[in-house]
Each structure stands twice: as structure tokens, then as C-alpha cells.
Amino acid sequence: MKLKIALFGIAKEIVGSSQLDLTAPDQQSVTGLMDQLRGQYPALGELTSFAVAVNSEYAAADYRLQENDEIALIPPVSGG
């Protein structure tokens, strides 16, 4: 399936774009997606942490992604 992933902050700088189009296995898990991303962009693995958000909520590691999910990569937040 095809996924669109929104990127912010340092993740946007690492990838060089505010959106990443990615082909992933059907029913890819959040963990699987994170492995895929780290494989493609090793610099993501050097961050303090990163999370995946689906439809404005932090997604559990075993959540199975769907093609119409609004997916975002969340590098370490630093608001406030």
C-alpha cells in the first residue's frame, strides 16, 4: 500500500521534505514502519526518540496502518 507521511522539525530536515511517500506492506505495523524509515534514513535512528502519530494520536507499536490514515513522524517534541 502507499502511505503519505508528514514530517516536522529535524525529521523534515533529515528527509529533506515535509512529506514522504512510501510503499509499505499491507497492514504494516507502526514498528515495521519505523524500521523501514530508519533503514532508509539512518539519521532518524540517531534521534533521542521518535514516534508515529496516526490521525492526531500517538500510535501504539502494534497498530496496523491503513492507506487513508493521516500519518506523521514525531521527532522529540520541545514546545513550551
Next chain:
Amino acid sequence: MKLKIALFGIAKEIVGSSQLDLTAPDQQSVTGLMDQLRGQYPALGELTSFAVAVNSEYAAADYRLQENDEIALIPPVSGG
């Protein structure tokens, strides 16, 4: 010696004046003054607490009062 005691809040209401002129033994202690006041105005003894201030500081029980001290009776405070 002669003491002038400033009164506030409910103490002012109990005494019926914002200042009390009192004759006290020389070197009267703060505790002694408080006993004197409670004797003269029993309603002061019914308050949750009261304190004596000398020159804008809370006075210790054994402090010996002097005629030129700025003395005030401090009923339970409730600012804020």
C-alpha cells in the same frame, strides 16, 4: 509606662477604637500585655489567635516593651 496600641479588624471592633492607650508596668512583656488585654476585653480571648507586633515585626512572647515602641494587636490575618 504608657503604651499606645494600634488595633485592626475584629480587634478594633471589640475595643471600639483604632487605638488603645494603656498603662502597663515598666518592662512589661508581650505575654504580660496580652494577659492585660484579655482581662480588659474578654472577647479578645475568644479569637482563634492574636499576636502583638512591635515596629512592624511579630514580637516574641518574652520581648520587653518600651514606651516608644510602635505596638499593634494582630488578630488572625486573612489577606490574599
Next chain:
Amino acid sequence: MHIFLTDQPIDVAAVLASVQDEGAGAVNSFIGTVRNQSTGRRVVRLDYEAYDAMAVHQMRRVAEQAQEMWPMLRQVAVTHRKGRLDIGDVAVVVAVSTPHRADSFAACQFIIDTIKQVVPIWKKEEYEDGSVWVAAHP
């Protein structure tokens, strides 16, 4: 240190502005306002009486004590109102600035808690059918 006792309405924004500091990333403030009820009784207004000179002196002492306990404190402001206040009026504002936020909460809370214990200000609550000097009797 900005310590005031006033019988005029408190300009909260001005108090907050007075603790702004380029080295301080955190400002915590506490605002005490007049509630419309107290221990179940409807309050119509309040009268605050103060022993002016001692009240200002004691507020200053509390602020100094906070600066000893939190040496990183940048600015402290305390403004207390006196006189007649209506429901919703601001009775007291405490504001502090610190480099980091946890200190700002702790110092501000210490200051307002201690002010309520030591500053000679007395509040009389006026109800529809009487009035009471708060905390005077057990």
C-alpha cells in the same frame, strides 16, 4: 522586587510585565479574586483592612525569604489590594520569574502561602444578612 499595597484596582498585566526578564524563561503568577460564595454563604462584597506599613514590610520579607530559598529567582512582584472589593475583583497578585519552570511554581506558591499566614491584612465578608471577619473565630 516590586511590592505594593493599593486601594485601587490592580493592573494584572503591569504586575506580570514587571517580572519579565530576558534571562528568565518561566513566569508563574497567582491571582486571588473575590469569590461569590464562602463556606456556602453568598458573598456580596469584601472589605480588606490593612496595617499598611507592617503589611508592606512583611510582604517584602516574604519575597526576600523566597529569594534566599530559590537563589535563581530573577524577579518577584506582589501587589495586594485593600478597601472595598466586589465579586470578581482581584485581591492579590504574586508573580515570579526564574530560568526554569519548576522553581517558578514552587517559589510563587511559597510566597502566596506565606503571605496568607503573616501579612497583617484582614478580610471582612459581607453577606446579604450580615458580615464576618474571616478566620477570626475558631
Next chain:
Amino acid sequence: MHIFLTDQPIDVAAVLASVQDEGAGAVNSFIGTVRNQSTGRRVVRLDYEAYDAMAVHQMRRVAEQAQEMWPMLRQVAVTHRKGRLDIGDVAVVVAVSTPHRADSFAACQFIIDTIKQVVPIWKKEEYEDGSVWVAAHP
């Protein structure tokens, strides 16, 4: 509940006014401002980037969580700035009102602490000789 994300300067007085409540005697507020230094380096300005929809959603969730934890909470306001900020600019304001003061401190501190953990906003500190995404690297 008053939750905003804005690229305009925050009107602190308006945020405080939005939590005023005649049944609440206590207002606690936290204001986060841009410091002129960070871990010893001189900061010249900041850029805040936000994932807008999720940021607002998460700020709202934090406020709701606070209302569950402190059922006496009357009003909650959170306004976060984004975009370019200069030294001294207000980045975030949290304000809460409660009947009694201890709850106002606890709820306000919970909200700002949790916001800093979960809200998708990223801060890039600009120095004279470079820039860093705060907290990105160990």
C-alpha cells in the same frame, strides 16, 4: 476551555481574562518566554514549528485530562505560539481557575509539564554561529 495555537504575539491579559470565573477565587498561570541563553550558548531567536491539527488536539486532551484529575477546575486556557520568536517573546501561556489555590498550582503545573511532553511542537534555537533543534539528539 480556551485552546489556541497562533503565529501572532500572545495577548497574556486576554488569556488570563478568559479563565476569570466568579466561583473561582484562584487563578494560576504559567508564561514561558524565550530566554537569551540555553545551555550556556547565546540565543538570538527561536523558530517554533507545529503540527497544527495534532498540536491543538493534544493541548485539548491535556486540558481534559486535567479536568478529570481536578474536577473542581473551573476554566482552562492554553495558548501556544509558533513561528519566529525573539528574546523575551511569550511562547506559551497556561492559565487555570479553581475555587482554592493549591489546586490551581497543581493543575497548571500538570498542564504545562504534560504539554511539554506530548504536544507536537518543535523549537529550533538560533545562535550567532548555528542552530539546533532542541532535544532532538541525546
